[in-house]
């Protein structure tokens with residue numbers, strides 16, 4: 001199965017589950033707690049990803065990165081931001097340099 005389709009399938013599943021039964025779905029349970037709780041989970045998973053990168057092993061980092069991306073996808077879904085819009089923004093940046101000239105600044 002193509003990995004490139006995985007995020008699209010996950011987005012569709014999350015979209016179906018957001019308003020689902022909180023006793024049967026983690027996505028529905030998290031969404032029922034509000035966007036603040038989802039955002040908090042993204043922050044926690046980001047921190048765990050950083051810790052895994054600095055002191056964990058390869059598999060730990062893979063797992064934490066998956067948790068982070070999943071929770072970010074839930075946040076985007078809850079906020080009504082289509083993944084395609086984020087991918088379009090990344091595509092727009094393709095070929096541009098990440099180094100931006102800052103006039104009058106030396107750092």
Ligand SMILES: N=c1c2ncn([C@@H]3O[C@H](COP(=O)(O)OP(=O)(O)OP(=O)(O)O)[C@@H](O)[C@H]3O)c2ncn1[C@@H]1O[C@H](COP(=O)(O)O)[C@@H](O)[C@H]1O
Nearest residue numbers: 010013014017024025026027028029041044066067070071
């Ligand atoms: N990819 C995931 C995924 N990754 C992690 N998790 C869940 O995220 C939770 C994170 O664990 P934590 O210990 O940090 O959080 P918690 O203790 O459950 O919750 P809090 O204490 O923070 O409230 C765990 O319950 C994991 O099972 C996921 N749950 C669901 N998915 C995908 O979402 C789909 C829909 O899931 P449901 O909504 O459960 O049907 C699934 O088919 C999967 O594809």
